[in-house]
Amino acid sequence: MEIKKGIAVSPGITIAKSLIIDSEDYRIPRRSVKPTQRMIEIQRARNAFRTAADELTQLEAEQKTIEQRKIKDIFAVHLRFLRDRSLRKRITDLIHSESVTAEYAVSVTLREIASHFTKVKDAYISERAADIYDIERRLLKQLLGGKREDVEHLTEEVAVVARNLSPTQTAGFNRKFVKGIATDAGGRTSHTAIVARSLGIPAVVALEDLTEMTSGGDTVIIDGNRGIVIVSPDDETIRQYEGYSLEFAELEHRLTAIKEKPPVTRDGVRITLLGNIEFPDEAELVLQKGGEGIGLYRTEFLYLNRPSEPTEEDHYQAYAETVHVFKHRPVIIRTVDLGADKYTQRKRFAPEPNPFLGLRSIRFCLQNLMMFKAQLHAILRASVLGEVKIMFPLITNLQEMMQTKMILRDVMEDLDEESIAYNRDIKIGVMIETPSAALTASTLARDADFFSIGTNDLIQYTLAVDRGNELVSTLYSSVDPAVLRLIRTVIQDAHKAQIELSVCGEMASEPEYIMLLLGMGVRTLSLTPPMIPEIKQIIRSVTIEDCNNVAREVLGMNTERQISSYLRDAARKILPEAF
């Protein structure tokens, strides 16, 4: 039994068999074989060793120059491992005693050896774990014949364990079978976290070397409430967690009970709670959880889980499906936020050296007008079906805003010519997610019907921190004084211009930040659907006066640490069981 502590990013508890997705997407499930087949598996393992050794001998011989001396040494070492009788015996013994497949035995054995190295204090020796993984991969390549089993073809419930997950991988998850996610890398606002939360799957990230200590098929417990992952738990631990799981379900149940009640503070101030969604079928989830509309409809999924670019009709169908669920409640569609993702980078002729400061989001759209216009066309067509609003991401200056609106007008003219109906007065919003947009909010407000503060990017760009980089992710905080000052500016400017304002970043789904946001003047929050009941509970437990006091205190503080511990204490008094 191994216990690992990481960052809890999506609540809930899962107990399931693990499915490892490493960078090469190999999946090594624990598969039993009949005792009579053990000899075949042992033979397969032996053959894999032999072929891998031949391959290495060849590679070693090809390293001829002095410079290649080091590489030659590495191959020579790996070759010694492949010829090591005691290693082979350990693997064949495992196949024999446990009746498992050759690939499973190889993976388990080499991971055990690697984790032995990882535990050695001496850095030079512990780094040798990488050699063992390389040997493992070489053997698995032989055994699996390069065929990759991916998560799209699951037939049983699993907990996904990975180093990191790309948006493309998560978008491809079959939600019927993926019951939990645990990753080595990532932070509170990494893509994995966002997707897990919106799917309502328990998830823990930043587990450092979890993939190294887990073998496919091991039972794992993912505790998305406490940020703990337990590999191969003993029976007692499993029982204990089944208990936690039950308690959690009860809390969920209690929160469901407040679904029908409005989000009103104790002193009668009405707050609006909207949902952030990624896929059309999440719209139902927003309603189930008591959301009153969609405050952020991400549209990248249309690009990420299909082989070719979506057509205008694909866009329209997806929007129509969602709008239909909400009838006359607001649905804010954000135009595509592509560019800094692997999907776009891979298609690019030369990848950008610094994609987050590069051609992404609205900039990408403004340079790919055909694509952008197709999406705008579809949004406008869908605008007659309900209360559709349109929002532009990553606007950094007024010119961009004006240019974007001009393109929207062009598309409106096209629709006029085609005699297609649309809402001429569609509300146009700006997502405030860069310091430049926040600082010029008063100017942008003249050309916008609403603002939505995208805290994730705003924090990343303000604090110069990559939220997915575990080396610096602790610097990433919603309540850094610099971030709070920008947020305050945006709120004040929106109020002065009398335009609507909402917060749609992760910050809006963090229980400890709700009082602060309300105290700063926010009245609309858009958040990941599973968190809506909990946030509503908090809203119903506070008064605006309390919130104003909290905001006043916090805005006078100078360090992030001071602010976050103050907010945690304040929140704990309101809803003790959530913290």
Next chain:
Amino acid sequence: MKMQAEENTLEKVVCEVGVEIKNADGLHMRPAMQFVDVANQFECDITVSNNENDVDGKSIMQMSMLAATCGTKLKVKAEGADAQRAVNALRELVEEKHFDEPVPKND
């Protein structure tokens, strides 16, 4: 260094020698490879121990898992006809050649 018996007797020859890892980076992969390569030149069984574990001196997996860092003392035990020569060769590799690697400077 303790050593007994003659190589050409039919009795089981057992030789044992204590060695200390002296190269700065310890018994990492390449030195482990050199060690097993030398060990495998002999017929005798070779066991290496660090007080906690006894491992097969001819297995790179087991040798590298000893994770012996600079300064670690190991016991090398050989059993078989050519035990004496094996022990001598391994001692020379570890203590005199230092696996052809640098040793820490003494200030």
